[in-house]
Amino acid sequence: MAWGRRVVECIAAESCATSAGSGGESGAERRLMMWLLVAAALLACAGAALIPEPEVHIQVLEKPFLCKRKTRSGDMLLVHSDGFLQDNGTRFYSTYVENSGQPVWFTLGIREVIKGWDKGLQDMCVGEKRKITVPPALAYGKEGKGKIPPDSTLIFNISLMDIRNGPRSHESFQEMDLNDDWKLSKEEVRAYLKAEFMKHGNPVNESHHDVLVSSIFEKEDEDSDGYISAREFTYIHDEL
Ligand SMILES: *[C@@H]1O[C@H](CO)[C@@H](O)[C@H](O)[C@H]1NC(C)=O
Numbered sequence: 056m057a058w059g060r061r062v063v064e065c066i067a068a069e070s071c072a073t074s075a076g077s078g079g080e081s082g083a084e085r086r087l088m089m090w091l092l093v094a095a096a097l098l099a100c101a102g103a104a105l106i107p108e109p110e111v112h113i114q115v116l117e118k119p120f121l122c123k124r125k126t127r128s129g130d131m132l133l134v135h136s137d138g139f140l141q142d143n144g145t146r147f148y149s150t151y152v153e154n155s156g157q158p159v160w161f162t163l164g165i166r167e168v169i170k171g172w173d174k175g176l177q178d179m180c181v182g183e184k185r186k187i188t189v190p191p192a193l194a195y196g197k198e199g200k201g202k203i204p205p206d207s208t209l210i211f212n213i214s215l216m217d218i219r220n221g222p223r224s225h226e227s228f229q230e231m232d233l234n235d236d237w238k239l240s241k242e243e244v245r246a247y248l249k250a251e252f253m254k255h256g257n258p259v260n261e262s263h264h265d266v267l268v269s270s271i272f273e274k275e276d277e278d279s280d281g282y283i284s285a286r287e288f289t290y291i292h293d294e295l
C-alpha cells in the first residue's frame with residue numbers, strides 16, 4: 056500500500072501544480088479532473104494489492120524419523136547450504152567450500168540472513184533437508200550482490216545440523232519464570248526489569264517500571280490472561 060500512497064501524493068502534488076498554472080479552467084472542470092485523479096490513484100492502489108506477495112517455495116527433500124523440536128524465529132540454526140542461480144544453475148555459495156567446510160550459525164527470523172531464509176527455514180527439524188526457491192524480492196533484489204546478478208531467483212539446498220535457543224528463547228524465559236510455572240506474571244517481569252536496571256546502575260523508579268510492565272503486557276500478552284506464556288514470549292511479532 057505504501058506504493059499506492061506515494062502515487063496519491065504525486066498526483067496530489069501534480070494537481071496542485073496544474074490548478075496553480077491554469078487560471079482559465081472552471082471550478083467544475085478542475086473538480087472533475089480531481090475526481091479522475093483520485094480514481095486513478097484508487098485503481099493504482101487496487102493494482103498494487105493484486106500483485107501477489109513474493110513467496111519462498113519449499114520442497115522437503117529429507118525428513119528425519121524423530122523430530123524433538125522444530126525451528127522458529129529467535130532460534131539459532133547451524134546449517135550446511137549450497138546456493139545456485141536458477142537461471143543457469145551456477146553454484147554461487149557453498150558452506151562445503153567457502154567456510155572451510157564448516158556449517159554456519161545464524162539466528163532465524165531477525166534478518167541476519169536474506170528474507171527467503173527467514174521464511175523458508177521455519178518449522179524445520181534437525182537432520183531435515185530442504186530445497187528452497189527464493190524470488191529476488193526475498194533475496195538480493197534488483198541490485199544483486201557479488202556473484203549474484205540483479206533480479207536473480209536463487210535456489211538453496213539446506214541441511215539443518217543443529218538448533219540452539221537464541222537470546223530470546225528458553226534461557227531468559229526460565230530466568231524470569233521464578234516459580235517455574237511456564238508463564239510470566241507481572242511481578243516476575245517487574246522483578247526482572249528491576250534487576251536488569253540495577254545491574255546497569257540505573258536507580259529503580261517504581262512508577263516507571265509499572266509503565267514498562269503494562270506496555271510489555273499490552274504487546275506480548277496476546278490472549279490477555281495476565282500472563283506471558285512461553286509461546287507468547289518466543290513468538291516474534293514483527294513481520295518478516
Ligand atoms: C545440495 O545438493 C547437492 C546435489 O544433490 C549435494 O551434493 C549437496 O550435498 C547438497 N547440499 C546440502 C547442503 O544438502
Ligand SMILES: *[C@@H]1O[C@H](CO)[C@@H](O)[C@H](O)[C@H]1NC(C)=O
Nearest residue numbers: 140142143144145202203204
Ligand atoms: C551463469 O550466470 C552468471 C551470472 O550471469 C555468470 O556469471 C556465469 O558465468 C554463468 N555461468 C554459465 C555456466 O553460463
Ligand SMILES: *[C@@H]1O[C@H](CO)[C@@H](O)[C@H](O)[C@H]1NC(C)=O
Nearest residue numbers: 258260261262263264266267
Ligand atoms: C519515574 O518514572 C515516571 C514515569 O516514567 C516519571 O514520570 C518520573 O519523573 C520518574 N521519577 C524519577 C524520580 O525519575
Ligand SMILES: [Ca+2]
Nearest residue numbers: 232236238239
Ligand atoms: Ca511464572
Ligand SMILES: [Ca+2]
Nearest residue numbers: 276280282284
Ligand atoms: Ca497470555
